[in-house]
Amino acid sequence: MNLTRPATKQAATGSLIGLALGDALGFPTEFNDVPSILAKVGPWREMALPIRNGKAYVTDDTQMTLAFARGIRTAMDRGVLAPLRLARPVREEFVDWYHSPENNRAPGNTCLSACRLLDSDRPWQDASQIHSKGCGANMRVAPIGLVPGLSEEQRAGAAQLQSGLTHGHPTALAASDLTARAVYLLAQGVDPAGLVGQLRSYALDNRSRYHEHWLGDLWTRSQDPSALHFVQRGWDECLAVLERLDAVQRTADPELDPCEYTGDGWIAEEALATGLLCFLLFPDEPLTALRRAACTRGDSDSIAALAGAFAGAHLGADAWPKEWAESVEYRSDLLTFGALWDV
Known part of the structure; x- marks a missing residue:
């Protein structure tokens, strides 16, 4: 697939700021x-935008996104992105987040339980919550879709590995891979109208691929009889929700809660689908997409964070009003990574 990212779009900055604003x-x-x-x-x-003391405060979604971004930067400063080179710094960043006094934004139980276990010398696979597919897996994955110069195998493997550190369920792995893929495709200039079809094709192509190089023996903690059975279970759940999304993306009533169509977003595949639906309802109206995502009965901050990541990757840094972008918490960190990965 030959895609050309517009030179002045600043997709990484747009996506990261959009995620935090959502x-x-x-x-x-x-x-x-x-x-x-x-x-x-x-x-x-x-x-x-809710402003308190001059700032728009974010949740653990943005905090963990930045933790993952720092881990990627450290890994790539040390050489070519590879499993062991990535796993250590991301693990360290997740543990640092766990202990941070700023980790007071209603984080999910899976992230807390896994990070407590990661704060040890055990293999990360033993810390992973193998039965959890909460949206903590993919709410934070956008950075790997924005890093230039990676192979498809690096991007997919890294997306799944960062999920696996906390959420080891195969659907969490697949949804994280798909979320990163969506961010990547939008940043590269793919037409939103064809995005869901491309994601379904990608899921079908990867349905039988277990990234052992990146995941090791994670699958053995499950009750699946084989790595193939494990990974297919995850991709099939993601394909099911992508089929629902494909069926409604052009006919959904924007005045209805998007969760009515693609789920409440507490689990990873629904967060992906409902975040995408909010973006696809308003592909050229980023603030409307964010507002629709935030006004939902489900996991509103994660749905809106993903919608913002998609909209920002598509439209770039200019998608967001200056007064919104300047007020968001962790703005300096977000801009630093945006500048690092904008090409």
């Missing part, structure tokens, strides 16, 4: 149903 917009609405959200914020198309 996270901040959805932070106050998580755990609320739509009527409660509307009672608090008024019409969803007019939702304001």
Whole structure:
């Protein structure tokens, strides 16, 4: 596939800032149903970015995205991106996040349990929560879709490895791979109208591929009879939700809660699908996409974070109003990684 990323788009900056803005917009609405959200914020198309003490605060979604980004940077400073070279610094960054006093934004139990176990000398596969496919797996994966110069195997392997450090369920691995793939394709200039079809083709092509080089013997912690059975189980669940998304992406009513179509987003494959649906409903209206994602009954901050990552990868840094981008928490860190990976 020959794709050319527009030279001035700043897709990495746009995607990372978009992720954080979606996270901040959805932070106050998580755990609320739509009527409660509307009672608090008024019409969803007019939702304001929540500002406190001059800052739009984010959740663990953005914090862990930055932890993954730092791990990637450290690994690539040491040489070609490879499993052992990546696993150690990302593990260290996740453990640092776990111990940080700023880790007070309602993080998920899987991330907390796995990171507590990662803070030891055990193999990371023994810390992984093999039965968890929560959206913590893919809410943080966008950076690997933005790093230039990687092979498909590096991108897929790294996306699945970072998931596996905490969420070892095969659907979490596949959804993380697909999320990174979507960010990558949009950054490279793929037409959003054809994105779901490309993701379905990618899932079918990878349905029987277990990345042993990156995952080691992770699959043996499951109850699957083989690595093939393990990985196919994950891809098949992702294919099912992509089929639902494909069926509704052009006909969904934008005034209805997107969770009605593709799920509430607490699990990885639904976070991918519902985040994509919000983006695809408004591919050239990034703020409307974020607002729709934040005004949902489900895991609003993660759905909106992914919608923002997709919209920013597609439209670039100019997608976001200056006053929004300048107020987001961790702005300096986000811009640093954006500048590193914008090409």
